[in-house]
Amino acid sequence: MAEIRIDLDTLPTPEQAAFVEAAVRNSFRVSAFDWQSDGVTITHEDTDSTDAMAAMARRFTFIAKNIDKDLVFHNDVPIRFTDDPQPELERRRDVIPIEPGFYSFQGDVLRVLHALNHSVQKMAAEFDAVEQEHPAVWPVRLFKMIDYFREFPQQMILCAPVKDDFKSRSEFSKRFGNDADFETVPMDELMADAKYGLQPAVCDCCYYTLEGAKNLQNGFYTTANRVFRNESSATNQLDRLTNFTVRDIMFVGNEEFVLESRQRIIERLSKFLTSLGVNAKIETANDPFFANESAMKSVFQNVHRLKYELLAYIPHLDKEIATGSINLHTDFFGRAFNIEASDGSVAHSGCIGVGMERMTYALFCQHGADLKDWPHPVLSFLGLDA
Numbered sequence: 273m274a275e276i277r278i279d280l281d282t283l284p285t286p287e288q289a290a291f292v293e294a295a296v297r298n299s300f301r302v303s304a305f306d307w308q309s310d311g312v313t314i315t316h317e318d319t320d321s322t323d324a325m326a327a328m329a330r331r332f333t334f335i336a337k338n339i340d341k342d343l344v345f346h347n348d349v350p351i352r353f354t355d356d357p358q359p360e361l362e363r364r365r366d367v368i369p370i371e372p373g374f375y376s377f378q379g380d381v382l383r384v385l386h387a388l389n390h391s392v393q394k395m396a397a398e399f400d401a402v403e404q405e406h407p408a409v410w411p412v413r414l415f416k417m418i419d420y421f422r423e424f425p426q427q428m429i430l431c432a433p434v435k436d437d438f439k440s441r442s443e444f445s446k447r448f449g450n451d452a453d454f455e456t457v458p459m460d461e462l463m464a465d466a467k468y469g470l471q472p473a474v475c476d477c478c479y480y481t482l483e484g485a486k487n488l489q490n491g492f493y494t495t496a497n498r499v500f501r502n503e504s505s506a507t508n509q510l511d512r513l514t515n516f517t518v519r520d521i522m523f524v525g526n527e528e529f530v531l532e533s534r535q536r537i538i539e540r541l542s543k544f545l546t547s548l549g550v551n552a553k554i555e556t557a558n559d560p561f562f563a564n565e566s567a568m569k570s571v572f573q574n575v576h577r578l579k580y581e582l583l584a585y586i587p588h589l590d591k592e593i594a595t596g597s598i599n600l601h602t603d604f605f606g607r608a609f610n611i612e613a614s615d616g617s618v619a620h621s622g623c624i625g626v627g628m629e630r631m632t633y634a635l636f637c638q639h640g641a642d643l644k645d646w647p648h649p650v651l652s653f654l655g656l657d658a
């Protein structure tokens with residue numbers, strides 16, 4: 273019998289302790305865990321592998337930090353501005369309405385949007401993420417492989433061309449000249465079948481391109497792109513758009529790597545929100561990413577939160593809006609696309625995504641319509657102080 277002592281900052285919850293115990297007991301012969309507020313003592317019979325056991329217990333204690341917490345982080349800074357900034361942003365044409373749910377951006381709004389994208393991109397670089405660029409449309413095959421049409425028909429926007437024959441093309445061009453009376457175009461006999469659709473998320477193409485991979489090394493990826501959802505704001509504001517920009521950081525590999533990466537990124541994102549001086553939270557979402565059956569079977573996963581949201585407070589609406597999310601997909605994409613991690617297991621994956629328009633909107637709502645009023649450290653963090 274031997275003992276290992278690991279120091280802790282706080283006493284873990286019973287669920288967190290059970291998670292660490294299950295993981296360590298899986299690999300080592302442990303007779304007892306004794307949890308105290310400042311540390312844990314592990315009594316064991318594996319005297320040859322003390323170091324490996326201590327390393328594993330430390331790693332899983334880190335992974336377990338948030339597993340049964342609903343509120344992971346709250347940057348509860350005072351609110352300085354309570355007015356709706358949008359009228360002023362539209363007046364100076366930083367925001368130009370096109371249609372409900374569609375806007376053009378320029379000026380300071382666009383500068384902030386680009387700076388946010390760049391700062392999440394820099395965060396990805398700290399994890400040595402591979403930068404990727406994907407198409408903004410998905411083939412129907414991709415939608416089918418992840419059963420998207422069944423799960424989210426309300427969000428779909430499919431694309432279809434005019435039929436590839438002279439009769440359809442000439443009839444179409446006659447019917448829809450600018451002298452004709454129409455406001456929408458019916459999907460009728462002149463139109464061909466949809467072979468692709470506008471992408472509703474930025475990261476799925478990353479997993480799609482890994483289809484059939486064997487011996488995939490644990491790794492990070494990042495991409496920014498436009499996503500499309502069949503929705504728009506009830507009040508015609510920037511809080512809900514049909515077409516918006518998201519930067520994701522994805523992590524793909526074995527289960528331990530994915531859980532550990534998520535915890536590392538949650539801590540990094542908390543620092544990011546602090547640097548933005550934004551009143552925001554990281555909290556469990558009510559609509560988890562699809563929890564497939566295998567997720568429920570695992571001893572690890574029943575205490576994990578599958579989805580967290582980055583919620584920013586919008587003072588003039590007196591409500592919080594989701595400006596990003598942290599998702600654990602378990603082995604959903606690994607199974608859908610037959611991806612095998614380097615240890616031979618089905619690959620797990622997770623991602624964090626930051627919605628650029630919504631985060632930009634939250635910053636203008638909280639810091640004011642004029643960059644002159646923004647806290648200097650925030651401008652300097654975004655590289656906008658020059």
Ligand SMILES: [Zn+2]
Binds near residue numbers: 473476520599623624
């Ligand atoms: Zn994602």
